[in-house]
Amino acid sequence: MGEVIVVTSGKGGVGKTTTTANIGTGLALLGHKVVLVDTDIGLRNLDVVMGLENRIVYDIVDVTSGSCRLKQALIKDKRFEDLFLLPAAQTKDKTAVSPQQMVELCQQLKADFDYVIIDCPAGIEQGFKNAIAGAEKAIVVTTPEVAAVRDADRVIGLLEAAELREPKLIINRIRPSMVKKGDMMDIDDMIDILAIGLLGVVPEDEHIVISTNRGEPAVLDKASRAGEAYRNISRRIAGEDVPLMDLEANEGLMGRLRRLMGLAR
Amino acid sequence: MISPQQSGQPSWQIGAPEEFSSSLHLSKSQPDPLRSEGIGRERKEQGPNGVAMDYRTVLIQRTVRSGQSIRYPGNVVIMGDVNPGAEIIAGGNIIVMGNLRGMAHAGASGNQNSVVAAFRLQPTQLRIADHITRAPDGESVKPDQPEIARIQNGVVVIERYQPNSLRFPAF
Numbered sequence: 043m044g045e046v047i048v049v050t051s052g053k054g055g056v057g058k059t060t061t062t063a064n065i066g067t068g069l070a071l072l073g074h075k076v077v078l079v080d081t082d083i084g085l086r087n088l089d090v091v092m093g094l095e096n097r098i099v100y101d102i103v104d105v106t107s108g109s110c111r112l113k114q115a116l117i118k119d120k121r122f123e124d125l126f127l128l129p130a131a132q133t134k135d136k137t138a139v140s141p142q143q144m145v146e147l148c149q150q151l152k153a154d155f156d157y158v159i160i161d162c163p164a165g166i167e168q169g170f171k172n173a174i175a176g177a178e179k180a181i182v183v184t185t186p187e188v189a190a191v192r193d194a195d196r197v198i199g200l201l202e203a204a205e206l207r208e209p210k211l212i213i214n215r216i217r218p219s220m221v222k223k224g225d226m227m228d229i230d231d232m233i234d235i236l237a238i239g240l241l242g243v244v245p246e247d248e249h250i251v252i253s254t255n256r257g258e259p260a261v262l263d264k265a266s267r268a269g270e271a272y273r274n275i276s277r278r279i280a281g282e283d284v285p286l287m288d289l290e291a292n293e294g295l296m297g298r299l300r301r302l303m304g305l306a307r
Numbered sequence: 308m309i310s311p312q313q314s315g316q317p318s319w320q321i322g323a324p325e326e327f328s329s330s331l332h333l334s335k336s337q338p339d340p341l342r343s344e345g346i347g348r349e350r351k352e353q354g355p356n357g358v359a360m361d362y363r364t365v366l367i368q369r370t371v372r373s374g375q376s377i378r379y380p381g382n383v384v385i386m387g388d389v390n391p392g393a394e395i396i397a398g399g400n401i402i403v404m405g406n407l408r409g410m411a412h413a414g415a416s417g418n419q420n421s422v423v424a425a426f427r428l429q430p431t432q433l434r435i436a437d438h439i440t441r442a443p444d445g446e447s448v449k450p451d452q453p454e455i456a457r458i459q460n461g462v463v464v465i466e467r468y469q470p471n472s473l474r475f476p477a478f
Binding site: 192193195196198199200202234235237 | 370372373374375387388390391392406
């Protein structure tokens with residue numbers, strides 16, 4: 043029996059889909075059998091980020107409405123044998139699926155997979171309720187912005203109310219240089235307010251833009267700092283004890299490199 | 308010190324203590340503090356201003372998060388933080404054993420002697436009876452000690468919480 047984990051945030055644009063794609067791929071990289079479920083019906087993106095858009099035949103609504111069998115709708119990843127995607131429907135809306143149907147779907151999926159990772163839509167309405175209905179664990183993604191942290195706090199409250207205890211936090215798109223200058227909220231400030239366990243910190247990284255546009259998750263890019271952070275997060279989900287990446291040290295090295303290049307010019 | 312923004316009659320109305328309703332998201336495993344009897348004397352009588360007083364106290368042992376609201380006709384004690392976007396509305400006093408960053412309304416049924424005390428008092432807005440105050444714009448001072456807010460001479464004042472010198476409002 044696998045684990046059903048929902049990736050949520052409240053606020054849009056903080057990196058839920060990117061996080062889902064990277065954690066899923068990261069876990070597959072570790073040899074686990076993973077399925078990614080896109081519950082953002084009407085605004086499906088996960089297939090694009092995974093580079094699997096052109097393979098979609100059936101979607102989640104087809105499965106829950108009984109138009110096809112679950113196995114038919116699952117899309118196998120191009121890179122990994124044991125990584126699958128259940129895409130969202132694009133022509134329907136969030137009411138096309140009910141929380142009860144999601145619970146049944148998650149039960150079916152977790153019988154076959156080690157990890158069922160659910161990509162939750164932004165907001166706290168029907169789509170959110172569907173996404174968390176079948177989940178056993180939750181990951182809350184936030185960025186170091188006051189609005190994102192506020193929404194994360196709201197979502198943590200709703201998760202607790204839905205009996206999803208002890209959600210874990212991922213802080214995305216942090217810029218160590220700005221934090222150092224005091225222009226960005228630091229990790230401690232955020233943990234102080236949200237009062238939940240930290241699963242990982244992902245630095246701002248241009249590689250993410252490139253990799254999401256290409257449909258190649260950043261975890262597969264050895265040069266990507268964000269990819270490294272997601273690889274660490276995946277290992278932590280799998281139960282390994284991985285220390286937090288040293289953002290500061292890297293910044294120092296990068297800074298030094300830049301200075302050297304500046305001198306060389 | 309927070310300066311009063313508005314005093315006199317509030318534009319919103321809060322009914323008699325009995326009319327407090329729950330909008331608190333509570334899990335099934337936790338008892339609803341509004342249905343529970345609370346701690347302390349269940350005694351209602353006329354207070355100093357002719358306002359009905361409720362001496363019960365509820366204890367909330369968790370972080371009160373954005374969007375959550377705690378309404379109670381008596382006193383409210385929070386063992387945890389009150390985050391921005393959360394609201395605590397009490398007929399009596401409010402004590403937060405943690406950071407108070409949300410909105411707190413003490414003496415919501417009209418008791419001018421109610422207080423709001425917190426380990427770290429930095430609310431988005433503070434209301435006591437019919438007084439509404441907020442921190443001055445552009446000023447974000449992080450308190451480093453427990454503080455208490457109450458009405459003195461018609462103004463909401465915040466001072467260091469000194470247990471020995473504190474004369475709690477006479478009920």
